[in-house]
Amino acid sequence: xxxxxxxxxxxxxxxxxxxxxxxxxxxxxxxxxxxxxxxGTFDLFHIGHLRLFERIKQRYDRLVVAVSTDEFNxxxxxxxxxxxxDRIAMVAACRWVDQVFAETDxxxxxxxxxxxxxxAVVMGSDWEGRFDxxxxxxxxxxxxxxxxxxxxxLKAEVVAAVRSRA
Amino acid sequence: xxxxxxxxxxxxxxxxxxxxxxxxxxxxxxxxxxxxxxxGTFDLFHIGHLRLFERIKQRYDRLVVAVSTDEFNxxxxxxxxxxxxDRIAMVAACRWVDQVFAETDxxxxxxxxxxxxxxAVVMGSDWEGRFDxxxxxxxxxxxxxxxxxxxxxLKAEVVAAVRSRA
Numbered sequence: 001x002x003x004x005x006x007x008x009x010x011x012x013x014x015x016x017x018x019x020x021x022x023x024x025x026x027x028x029x030x031x032x033x034x035x036x037x038x039x040g041t042f043d044l045f046h047i048g049h050l051r052l053f054e055r056i057k058q059r060y061d062r063l064v065v066a067v068s069t070d071e072f073n074x075x076x077x078x079x080x081x082x083x084x085x086d087r088i089a090m091v092a093a094c095r096w097v098d099q100v101f102a103e104t105d106x107x108x109x110x111x112x113x114x115x116x117x118x119x120a121v122v123m124g125s126d127w128e129g130r131f132d133x134x135x136x137x138x139x140x141x142x143x144x145x146x147x148x149x150x151x152x153x154l155k156a157e158v159v160a161a162v163r164s165r166a
Numbered sequence: 167x168x169x170x171x172x173x174x175x176x177x178x179x180x181x182x183x184x185x186x187x188x189x190x191x192x193x194x195x196x197x198x199x200x201x202x203x204x205x206g207t208f209d210l211f212h213i214g215h216l217r218l219f220e221r222i223k224q225r226y227d228r229l230v231v232a233v234s235t236d237e238f239n240x241x242x243x244x245x246x247x248x249x250x251x252d253r254i255a256m257v258a259a260c261r262w263v264d265q266v267f268a269e270t271d272x273x274x275x276x277x278x279x280x281x282x283x284x285x286a287v288v289m290g291s292d293w294e295g296r297f298d299x300x301x302x303x304x305x306x307x308x309x310x311x312x313x314x315x316x317x318x319x320l321k322a323e324v325v326a327a328v329r330s331r332a
């Protein structure tokens with residue numbers, strides 16, 4: 001019953017056809033912007049991260065990014081080269097990103113989806129299937145990764161470049 | 167003589183005080199935005215690059231960044247880990263950057279200043295004095311670098327981190 005929605009603009013004047021009223025409601029400016037959430041460490045912020053953010057922003061109005069803290073990474077047995085404060089600043093300065101916050105534990109994703117009103121959690125395809133338990137709350141999308149670019153591969157390239165000059 | 171400048175708005179009506187006229191001229195909306203140019207390779211785009219861009223944007227309305235091509239770096243005996251296409255894309259995606267273009271030779275800076283209507287060339291203080299010959303054309307500013315962060319230092323940290331896990 002879109003014409004009686006509290007969000008709809010005032011009804012068309014008496015005599016206006018149904019099509020006219022429906023058209024007004026479909027185009028109402030109060031429709032919420034779509035929100036996507038993504039998660040990661042984003043060590044050595046690189047073109048793969050950037051292309052993922054860019055593709056997400058082509059599909060959703062707002063992109064909110066959770067960046068793993070150093071303490072959370074330590075729990076997972078991971079250690080980034082770049083410390084948390086610098087990693088989150090790099091992500092926040094990307095023009096495709098609307099908001100950033102810290103990822104501090106495994107169990108927060110359900111809360112994050114509700115807090116940020118997320119329509120989707122979007123991850124690179126290297127995470128395929130790993131976020132499927134969130135499908136009860138929102139869409140879960142895995143986008144193809146940029147071939148040949150990851151923080152691990154970039155670190156190997158740095159080591160090779162430094163060695164070739166030694 | 168600000169009240170007679172061709173850019174000034176029409177003179178205040180007869181009887182208005184001098185203070186009133188001066189106030190109009192200072193606040194004129196037709197003033198051009200200030201433009202800063204900076205140059206670099208921006209290999210492994212990092213927090214030092216970001217903080218430099220941020221500080222430049224605090225001083226100037228527009229920031230235009232020239233990114234060295236791989237061929238130009240080869241002439242200087244330098245080789246970046248990240249190829250030109252990815253480096254310029256990373257810089258262009260930074261929210262403090264308004265425009266990017268390629269730096270392909272030593273002699274282009276004078277042309278760039280004129281083409282982009284630059285008020286200043288702004289570089290990190292590691293370049294202190296090296297751009298002073300441009301002072302005939304525009305302001306030349308050297309801003310303090312972020313301590314302990316450079317592409318070279320970051321590469322050394324990557325090597326140390328990879329070795330510690332080997």
